[in-house]
Each structure stands twice: as structure tokens, then as C-alpha cells.
Amino acid sequence: MGTMRMDRDPLQDVCGSDNSSSAYGNKSGVDESEKMAGGCPAAAAAEAGEGDGAIGGQGRMLLALPDAMLSEILGNLDVKGLGRAGCACRGLRDTADDERLWVSLWEGPLPGGFLRGEKAAHVALWLLAKGEVEQTRVAVSEPSSPTRTASRRRVGEATATGGGRDQGHGGARGEEGPAGGGAVAVAAGFPVHISCMAINGAVIATAAGPEITVWDMEGASAPRARFKVSGHGSVTCLLLRSGTLLAGDNSGYLRSYDVSVPGGGRPLHEIRAHADRVTAIDSFTLPVGNTAAADSPVAEQPGGGSGGCYRSPAAEGEGGAWGRGGGQRGRWDQGHGWGEGWQEEESESGEGAQPLLPQRHLYGNSGASSYSPPPHASWGAAGEGAGSRQQHGIGGGTGALGESPASAADLGVEFNRLRRGSSHGGGTGEPLSRLGKRQGYAGRGQAYEPAGAAVGGGTRMQGRGRGIDRAGWAFDDGNNHGAPNAWSEEKGGEENDPFVGQRPDDGKGGAGGEQREVLLFTASDDGTAKAWDARSGRFVCLYAGHTRGVTCLQATLTESYGPVLVTGGGDSAVIVWELTTGRCLEKLETGAGLVINPGGPGPRVGCLQAYRDTIVVGEDRHVSVWSLRKGQRPRLARARFCEHQRPIRRLDMVGPWIVTCSGDYVIRLWDSRTGLCVRELETKSGAAITSFRLSGLCLLTTSLFDTSVLMTSFSQRRGSEGKGSAKICD
Amino acid sequence: MATESGSSSRVQKTTSSDGAVGSARTTRTDTGASSSGAVTLVSMDGDGFVVEASAIEVSKLLKAMVDGPTENAAKEIPLTNMRSNVVAKVVEFCQHHQTDPMTDIPKPVQFGKTVGDHVQEWYSTFVKALKDEMLFEMLLAANYLDLSPLLELCAATVGLRAMNKTPEEIQREFNIKEPFSPEVERTLRQENKWSTEPPIGS
Known part of the structure; x- marks a missing residue:
């Protein structure tokens, strides 16, 4: 060994020069210290002398x-071992997080090959399902507040399964027996129960009524931040990503907050995203090379070029695009009056009086539900455009989606976008070009000319859009152009959070070319889902086609279709959309044959999870697994197998297992391969479980009429109790 | 080069100059002396190792070279990126593998098991004799030569050094100094709490 001669080049040859040189390049920063410390990799050894032979x-x-x-x-x-290795250093973490390694740890083949990406979670479930774990109580604590106690006493809902279960144990926290227990509440009170929660790493955000509270999962006894939604809103859904919290409320607003600000504060941004309750938010980072809303008729947005309407009669030449759009939709939406909607739309455009009609409008006649948008007085000023649109929607009569003032929000944002385009010129080249494309579909050639389009659109719309300007002000680029945009604020330096791929300093429009685009998706009771640019809050795409409220959505990268958005709605439909264009790819007939309420609507799709080509749908009390195949109809991989007593509120897929919670007390773990229940977890919340999240080996649950989050933790062996002292608070 | 003394007698370390590589190249091994099935592996130090062609077939790379269309060229295979002691070890491994193929190591290695529990004794002593950098060089060599049993053996050996160790111990074990930022580390630890506590076997 003493004569060992080491040379950098041969080793690199062996390694493959690319790999090793980049590895060295990455780590050059620590070279010096390594040498000093006697570390002697081959490369360094040439200069640093011989290795000391020690294991280090x-x-x-x-x-x-x-x-x-x-x-x-x-x-x-x-x-x-893999989990620990991932904690040791960056280089190992990147490798240890590789899903292929984790896949190989599963026993046996996975049905449909699906595996949820959350490593820690599926490891937790892996342990859980193998029975190596035991539920233990974790620490408790926070003094209970009167409100909490009071609210706990209201427990009484959802006793369907519940005979012997401990209900209404308000204030009796300490008396929970360890047997079967495992749920611990830590809370301080809100007068209402927690409606939703979101987790990102060690940070948890919960919302109850209008208040959002952000907690550190451990170590903090006080909330990290509190936010209160203004107005009469109450928060209906949350998304927490790397320092930014997104909250949707029951009147359609989407707000973003900076959770790193101690104590809370005002929203960073606020948009009127929907006309009705926002039901779900998701985010997705587009793969490189994808640009949202590039070339689809459905994605076509109100452009506002010369015609002031996005589809003028003159556009009919290019109107093939529209025809195509109609055809596609017609495929799954036959007999729903597409043509009617089209015609009507047509005539209106012909008048040239309608600016900026959202695409959704075309669905005015589809379906027979009597959905009518809630009144929004504040939008009365949305201008004649909005007014007449609404009229039109009503004129459509049976409009499943009706026409709603949400379009005004669209307008505002759209308008804003245009204006921004015109004022910043090349600075926001990306939106402009996209806009140009959309307009191009409308058959207006000149729209491809950015400046002309932007200015034309802008001026045109200013007249109409003034009244609704408010909808988009939050994203007026005039304010934050060049400044770090908080939508994309990224904390923690090297965290590779999927939420927003860009660094704050990328927020400038000019850098748009290289950025990976991050989209936000919102679903709403108004029957639509929308995509928003996470960086600017700009409206990107509309997904319209549900005949009732959209209850859940998820964006995922599939093998058969690329990036897609999957939405489920109260109309018992699950629709797979082309993510970037808003085109409907597939519609899953999930509710077929399932009669919940004779004569009434079909089962409501309450939740879904999509991963790769697998979609797990929770429809009413049942779960079914679908798998997508390119060029074929989606296949029902496993028919309904779940039998909860109440509709499923949330489900998650963890490897081959599916975790569900429903209005009963029980969280169930299903093996999708057999359709059998592997394990039941009773959390002693004493009420219907409304939601759960998996975080490492912890299961966080919220319950109806409960102002606390219950944390169930699993440990590997008996007697290791008390290892965590996590304090999760309302 | 004490390690080479352990080589099988069939390996003859042929002429070599202790000088520069360039001159070493000039002192060719007399391949004519060996049987028709023999090839010579020349290390970067210029040392030649004569080995039977059938023995090195376990390496896909070497096999491809030996089976190549131009037989003459294949008689001598330069391995310019491996030092002599590495080549010697590789040859030793190949020759033993020919007589007694290594059993597969299951992945992942079950907790509490060692490499020795899965492979024959010869292999476990073989890999135990490899120290530190030598082990890594063998790893790289095995990768380069596409010598899967050796790669498997070395990888398992390195991997098991990280088994049942806390992240700190892993850092010490491999002398890794590449700390995370505190915030990231905190998040990471929280996420991986299930794996770091309680310690296995406690």
C-alpha cells in the first residue's frame, strides 16, 4: 500500500470522466478542508500525499x-439504512432519494407500477403494513382553551361505526388509555373546526374558519404565523410550499402568504380565482420543454386584439381550431349541447360586443343542472361585458356552469396580463408570445406581433376592464417587476421544492426562457379548474367540462400523456386534461352503476390521487383504481373495493397501499392488489375524520368539530414511547 | 506490492520496468510463452498479467475484447487506468470465480447479516483484505470491466459499512464533510425521523 500511486486521470477514466469531473466540480468547495482533514480520495491524494489508510x-x-x-x-x-444515509450528506441524499432504490425495497411487483413519490410516507406505510410498527402515544400538550373544550363537547356526528368509541372526551386528554390510542391532540382553540391543513416538511398549516395558523411541527409552542382571511371568507383549502402558503376561500379568492414572516401578515397576493368556493389547490412543475397553454383551442384566452372578441366571424378560416376543440369535447360530451353553445357564442361574437369571453362560456348549455352562480354584488361593476355574459348564461337556461362573474376575474387578470405586456414590452416576452399564439388560433394573424397585440388588447380592454381591474391588481407586474415575486419565493437555499422552480431573482420577465414553469391549479365549486402561473399569478388555462363543482384535482406526469391534470367532480366524473392546453383527454366513467340516491345525482367524486398512469378515485364510499393507457380507453384496474361507512374524504396512495379516511372514525389501509383492508387505524378523535396527512412516521388527522390536529406516530418497537415531543397545534 | 504475493501461481507477473510507463510499454510480455487461450492484461504501471481467456470471461468488457474480430490485438489488453495491484486482485478474483462462482448477494442485505453470510468464505476474506482506497479502486475497476460479481461484492461491503449507523456515524465512517444548511438539516431530520430514531437494536 505504501507504494500506491494515485493519479487523477486514470481514475477519472474509470469513473467516466463526465461523472467524476462534475462530481469534483460540485464539491470543489470542500476540497481544502478535506485535504486538511486527511481525507484522501484518489484525486486529492496526488497532491495531498498518501492516504493514512484509516477508514475515514x-x-x-x-x-x-x-x-x-x-x-x-x-x-x-x-x-x-437508506433513510439514514440520506441524512448524512448532500451527495448521498440525492442518491438515496432516488425512487428506484425505494422501489426495489418493495416486495413483489407493484400493480400498475405505481408508487407515490413521497419517500418517507411510503416507508412509513411500508413499516406499518408489515406490522413492524406499533402505534404509540406521542407527547401531548397545550393547555386546552375553553373554546376547544366547548367545541369538543359538540362531538356527536358520525357515530355510524361508533358504538363503543370514546366520544366527547373533551378535556379528558390525559385519560386516554394507551391501548389502541395513539392519537393525541394538541390544540388551542378556534370556535370552528379545522377545515383543512397542509404540510411541507416540518411546517404545518391549518385553517379554521377565516384563520390560518402555521406551526412548526416540533420545538415551537407558539404558532409561527397567523393569518386571517379578510372579508367573510372562510378558508377551504391550503397548499404549503417552501415558505409560501396558498389559501383558497369559500368565495373564490386565492391568496398567497409568506409564512416566514413571524407572526403573519397580510396576503402577498390575492386573486379572485373562481366564482365559487375554491375546493382544491395543487402545484406542478412543468417538465422542461413544456409551456403551458401554447396551442390549444380550449386554452385560448380572451385576446382582445383587433376584434375585441376572441373569436370573430372572420376567424372562421382558422376556426378549424375551434372545430377541433368542439369535436374533441364532443367525444365525451355528446348531446350536451355543445353546438348550441357554440352557436350562441358565435352570434354574440358576431356583434363584436363581447370582449374576452372565457372558454367556459361554451359550456353554458351543457348539462341540465340548475346551477346558478351566487350573486356577487361587488362584481356588478364588472362592466357591460360581464353583465351581458351573465345574461347569456342564463339565456342558456340549463347552463350547468352557468355564466358567472368569475369570468370577470378572468378578465381582470387577463386584462392585467395584457397591460403588463404592453408596458413592459420585451420584458415579458413569454406571456406575450403565448398570447400571440392564442390569438393566432383565433385567426388573427397580427396577434402574433407582440407589440401590436399587447397594445391593441390593452387599450381595447381598458375601457371594458376598468371595473374589474381589481381582480388582477395583485399581480400587476408594474409593482413587482424585477423584484422577487413572493409567489415564487423560495426559502431554504438548496431546497428543491417542486413548488416553484425558480429562484426569486429569476422573477424578471426576461429570464422567462430558461425557467421551469410552475403552475398552480385551483378547483372550484363553480365547475371549473384553472391553472395559474405560480410566479406571476397570471391566469394560464381553464379546464371546463364538469357539470357540477370540481371537488379535487391533481396534476401529475403520466407516461401515456405527459403532464396532465386530473379533476374529479360532484358530477361523478373524473376528467383527465392535457395540462398545458386544457384539452380533455379522457373522461373516466367512475360513477357507472353506482346508485347512491335513486333519482338523484350519481356518486360524488370526493377525492383522488394520481401518480404516473394510475389514478385512484374515491367516489362516495368506494375506491377504484384506474390506469391510463395511451390510445386506449382508461382501464379500470381495480373496481370499487373500499367500504367505508361514510363518503371518503381523502385518500392517499403509498406504494401498493391506499390510505383512506372517511366520515367514520377509521383510517383504513388497503392493499390495492387484493382489495382487502390491511389495517384499520382508529384515531380517538371522537368525530368524523375529515382529513389526514402523512408525514414521515406520523399521521396527522383532523376531525369534524375539532380544533386540533391529532398526531398518530408509529415506532418500530414497543417501549420506545415518548420519542417525539412534537407539538402540533390547531 | 505485498498483495500480489497472494495471487494464484497461474498468474505470472511478467517483466516490468519500474520506470516510467512509457518504457514499461516497450518491455512487452512474451505472450508466446503462454497457451493459446491466454491473454495478457497490462496495467498502467506496465506490468503484464497473463491469464487464461476463459477466466476473464466473467468480465463482460474483457470478454468482448477477447472475442473481438482481431485476435492478435486481443492477446494483450492494456488497462491503462488500473494500477498493478488492482489488476492483480482482479485477476485473482476472476480466477477464483472461474472455479467457484460467487453466490449472489441479495439486495437489500438483511439487517444483521454480513457479506460473509451470503458469499463463500474465500470471497469474504478476499474483500476483507481490501483496504479502503483499494476497495474503492476495485469498485471502479469492477465497474469499468463490467465485472458484476466483483462489483456486487465491493458495493455490498461498502454499503454495509453504512448499515445501522446514524447519519453522524456515516459521516465519520466515510469522512464526509458536506454539511447541510441548518434549516435543511432540520427538515431532513424531521422527515427521516422514522429512520434515525430509535436506533436499531436498542
Whole structure:
């Protein structure tokens, strides 16, 4: 060993020069210290002298290995070892987080090959399902407040399964027996129950009524921040991503908050996203090379070029695009009066009086429900455009989606976007070009000319849009152009959070070319889902086609269709949309044959999870698994197998397992391969479980009439109680 | 080069100059002396190792080279990126593998098991004799030569060093100094709490 001669080049040759040089390049910052510390990877050894032969001499050596070999090495580790290795250093974490390694830890083939990306969660479930874990109580505590006690006493709902269960144990926290327990409440009170929660890493956000509270999962006894939704809104859904909290409320507003500000504060941004309650939010980072809303007729947005309407009769030449759009939709929406809607729309456009009709308008006649938009007095000023639209919707009579003032919000944002385009010129080239494309579909060639389009659109719309300007002000780029935009604020330096791929300093329009675009998706009771640019809050795409409220959505990258958005609605439909264009790709007939209420509507799709080509749908009390296949109808991979007593409120898929919670007390773990219930978890919340989240080995649940989050933790062996002292508070 | 003394007698370390690589290249091994099925592996130090062609077939790379269309060229295979002691070890491994193929190591290695529990004794002593950098060099060599049993063996050995260790211990074990930022570390620990506590076996 003493004569060992080491040379950098040969080693690099062995490694494959690309890999190893990049590895060295990445780690050059620590070179010096490594050498000083006697670490002697081959590369450094040439200069630093010989290795001391100690076991510690391999660090850089290890990390200098090509990724494939690192995977090979880590592939020998078991679940825990892999988890720990991931904590050791950055280089190992990247490798240890590789899903392929985790996949290999599963026993047996996975049905449909689906595996949820949340490593820690599926490991938790892995342990859980293998029975190696035991539910233990974790620490408790926070003094109970009067409100909480009071609210706890109101427990009484959902006793369907509940005979012997401990209900109404308000204030009796300490008396919970350890047997079967495992749920611990820590709370301070809100007068209403927690309606939704969101987790990101060790931060948890919960909302009750109009208030949002952000907590650190451990170590903090006081909330990190509190926010209160203005107006009469109450928060209906949350999304927490790297320092930014998004909240949708029951009147259609979407707000973003900066959770890193101690104590809370005002929303960073606020948009009127929908006409009705926002039911779900999701985010998605587009793969490189995808641009949202590039070339679809459905995505076509009100452009406002010369005609002032986005589809003028003169556009009929290019109107093939529209025809195509209609055809596509007609495929699954036959007999729903598409043509009618079209015609009507047509005539209105012909008058040239209608600016900026959202696409959704075309669905005015589809379906027979009597949905009518709630009145929004404040939008009365939305201008004649909005007014007449509404009229039109009503004229459509049976308009399932009706026409609603949400379009005014669209207008506002759209208007804003245009104005921004005109004022910033090349600075926001991306939106402009996109706009140009959309307009191009409308058959207006000149729209491809950015300046002309933007200015034309802008001026045109200013007259009409003034009244609704408010909808879009939050995103007026005039204010934050060039400044870090809080929608995309990214905390924690090297965190690779999927929410927003850009660094704050990328917020400038000019940098748009290289950025990975991050989209936000909102679903609403108004029957639509929408995509928003996470960076600017700009409206990107509309997904319209549900005949009732959209209850859930998820964006995912599928193998058969690329990035898609999957939405489920109260109309018992699950629709797969082309994410970037808003085109309907597939419609899953989930509710077929399931009669919940004779003569009434079909089962409501309450929740879904999509991962790769697998979609797990929770419809009423049942779960079904679908798998998408390119060029074929989606296949029902596993028919309804779940039998909860109440409609399923939330489900999650973890490897081959599906976790569901419903209005009964029980969280169930299902094996999708057999359709059998693997395990039941009773959380002693004493009320219907409304939601749950998996975070590492913890299961966080919220319950009806409860102002606390229950935390169930699992440990590997008996007697290891009290390991965590997590305090999760309302 | 004490390690080479352990090589099988069939390996003859042929002439080598202790000088520069360039001159070493000039002192060719007399391949004519060996049997028709023999090839010579020349290390970066210029040392030649004569080995039977059938023995090195376990390496997909070497097999491809030996089976190549131009037989003459394949008689001598330069391995310019491996030092002599690595080549010697590789040859040793190949020759033993020919007589007694290594059993597969299951992945992941079950907790509490060692490499020795899965492979024959010869292999476990073989890999135990490899120290530190040598082990990594073998790993790289195995990767380069597409010598899967050796790769498997070395990878498992390295991997098991990280088994049942806390992140700190792993850092110490491999002398990794690449700390996370505190915030990231906190998040990471929270996410991976299930794996770090309680310690296995406690």
C-alpha cells in the first residue's frame, strides 16, 4: 500500500470522466478542508500525499463515485439504512432519494407500477403494513382553551361505526388509555373546526374558519404565523410550499402568504380565482420543454386584439381550431349541447360586443343542472361585458356552469396580463408570445406581433376592464417587476421544492426562457379548474367540462400523456386534461352503476390521487383504481373495493397501499392488489375524520368539530414511547 | 506490492520496468510463452498479467475484447487506468470465480447479516483484505470491466459499512464533510425521523 500511486486521470477514466469531473466540480468547495482533514480520495491524494489508510479516508472517494455505483452501494441498504444515509450528506441524499432504490425495497411487483413519490410516507406505510410498527402515544400538550373544550363537547356526528368509541372526551386528554390510542391532540382553540391543513416538511398549516395558523411541527409552542382571511371568507383549502402558503376561500379568492414572516401578515397576493368556493389547490412543475397553454383551442384566452372578441366571424378560416376543440369535447360530451353553445357564442361574437369571453362560456348549455352562480354584488361593476355574459348564461337556461362573474376575474387578470405586456414590452416576452399564439388560433394573424397585440388588447380592454381591474391588481407586474415575486419565493437555499422552480431573482420577465414553469391549479365549486402561473399569478388555462363543482384535482406526469391534470367532480366524473392546453383527454366513467340516491345525482367524486398512469378515485364510499393507457380507453384496474361507512374524504396512495379516511372514525389501509383492508387505524378523535396527512412516521388527522390536529406516530418497537415531543397545534 | 504475493501461481507477473510507463510499454510480455487461450492484461504501471481467456470471461468488457474480430490485438489488453495491484486482485478474483462462482448477494442485505453470510468464505476474506482506497479502486475497476460479481461484492461491503449507523456515524465512517444548511438539516431530520430514531437494536 505504501507504494500506491494515485493519479487523477486514470481514475477519472474509470469513473467516466463526465461523472467524476462534475462530481469534483460540485464539491470543489470542500476540497481544502478535506485535504486538511486527511481525507484522501484518489484525486486529492496526488497532491495531498498518501492516504493514512484509516477508514475515514474514503469520504471523497465515496462521493466521487459515479451515481450508478453509489446507487449500487446504497442498494444494499435496508429501508432504515437508506433513510439514514440520506441524512448524512448532500451527495448521498440525492442518491438515496432516488425512487428506484425505494422501489426495489418493495416486495413483489407493484400493480400498475405505481408508487407515490413521497419517500418517507411510503416507508412509513411500508413499516406499518408489515406490522413492524406499533402505534404509540406521542407527547401531548397545550393547555386546552375553553373554546376547544366547548367545541369538543359538540362531538356527536358520525357515530355510524361508533358504538363503543370514546366520544366527547373533551378535556379528558390525559385519560386516554394507551391501548389502541395513539392519537393525541394538541390544540388551542378556534370556535370552528379545522377545515383543512397542509404540510411541507416540518411546517404545518391549518385553517379554521377565516384563520390560518402555521406551526412548526416540533420545538415551537407558539404558532409561527397567523393569518386571517379578510372579508367573510372562510378558508377551504391550503397548499404549503417552501415558505409560501396558498389559501383558497369559500368565495373564490386565492391568496398567497409568506409564512416566514413571524407572526403573519397580510396576503402577498390575492386573486379572485373562481366564482365559487375554491375546493382544491395543487402545484406542478412543468417538465422542461413544456409551456403551458401554447396551442390549444380550449386554452385560448380572451385576446382582445383587433376584434375585441376572441373569436370573430372572420376567424372562421382558422376556426378549424375551434372545430377541433368542439369535436374533441364532443367525444365525451355528446348531446350536451355543445353546438348550441357554440352557436350562441358565435352570434354574440358576431356583434363584436363581447370582449374576452372565457372558454367556459361554451359550456353554458351543457348539462341540465340548475346551477346558478351566487350573486356577487361587488362584481356588478364588472362592466357591460360581464353583465351581458351573465345574461347569456342564463339565456342558456340549463347552463350547468352557468355564466358567472368569475369570468370577470378572468378578465381582470387577463386584462392585467395584457397591460403588463404592453408596458413592459420585451420584458415579458413569454406571456406575450403565448398570447400571440392564442390569438393566432383565433385567426388573427397580427396577434402574433407582440407589440401590436399587447397594445391593441390593452387599450381595447381598458375601457371594458376598468371595473374589474381589481381582480388582477395583485399581480400587476408594474409593482413587482424585477423584484422577487413572493409567489415564487423560495426559502431554504438548496431546497428543491417542486413548488416553484425558480429562484426569486429569476422573477424578471426576461429570464422567462430558461425557467421551469410552475403552475398552480385551483378547483372550484363553480365547475371549473384553472391553472395559474405560480410566479406571476397570471391566469394560464381553464379546464371546463364538469357539470357540477370540481371537488379535487391533481396534476401529475403520466407516461401515456405527459403532464396532465386530473379533476374529479360532484358530477361523478373524473376528467383527465392535457395540462398545458386544457384539452380533455379522457373522461373516466367512475360513477357507472353506482346508485347512491335513486333519482338523484350519481356518486360524488370526493377525492383522488394520481401518480404516473394510475389514478385512484374515491367516489362516495368506494375506491377504484384506474390506469391510463395511451390510445386506449382508461382501464379500470381495480373496481370499487373500499367500504367505508361514510363518503371518503381523502385518500392517499403509498406504494401498493391506499390510505383512506372517511366520515367514520377509521383510517383504513388497503392493499390495492387484493382489495382487502390491511389495517384499520382508529384515531380517538371522537368525530368524523375529515382529513389526514402523512408525514414521515406520523399521521396527522383532523376531525369534524375539532380544533386540533391529532398526531398518530408509529415506532418500530414497543417501549420506545415518548420519542417525539412534537407539538402540533390547531 | 505485498498483495500480489497472494495471487494464484497461474498468474505470472511478467517483466516490468519500474520506470516510467512509457518504457514499461516497450518491455512487452512474451505472450508466446503462454497457451493459446491466454491473454495478457497490462496495467498502467506496465506490468503484464497473463491469464487464461476463459477466466476473464466473467468480465463482460474483457470478454468482448477477447472475442473481438482481431485476435492478435486481443492477446494483450492494456488497462491503462488500473494500477498493478488492482489488476492483480482482479485477476485473482476472476480466477477464483472461474472455479467457484460467487453466490449472489441479495439486495437489500438483511439487517444483521454480513457479506460473509451470503458469499463463500474465500470471497469474504478476499474483500476483507481490501483496504479502503483499494476497495474503492476495485469498485471502479469492477465497474469499468463490467465485472458484476466483483462489483456486487465491493458495493455490498461498502454499503454495509453504512448499515445501522446514524447519519453522524456515516459521516465519520466515510469522512464526509458536506454539511447541510441548518434549516435543511432540520427538515431532513424531521422527515427521516422514522429512520434515525430509535436506533436499531436498542
